[in-house]
Amino acid sequence: MLKWAIILAIVALIAGALGFSGVAGAAAGVAKILFFLFLVGFVLVLLLGGTLFKAATGPK
Numbered sequence: 001m002l003k004w005a006i007i008l009a010i011v012a013l014i015a016g017a018l019g020f021s022g023v024a025g026a027a028a029g030v031a032k033i034l035f036f037l038f039l040v041g042f043v044l045v046l047l048l049g050g051t052l053f054k055a056a057t058g059p060k
Contacts, residue, residue, distance in 0.1 A: 001041070039042035 008031035016024035 001038045002036050005031045
């Protein structure tokens with residue numbers, strides 16, 4: 001997901017530089033949504049990784 005966000009951000013930069021404002025705005029909007037979805041998922045895994053996922057594997 002982060003890979004697609006970076007790709008779309010690059011597409012938005014190139015399209016903006018070439019004057020395609022509609023394409024640049026759409027690509028930037030989708031990239032922003034994907035980045036925030038990645039960020040939320042990362043924080044959830046980070047928080048749950050220390051508690052829920054260790055409990056699921058059992059004590060060693």
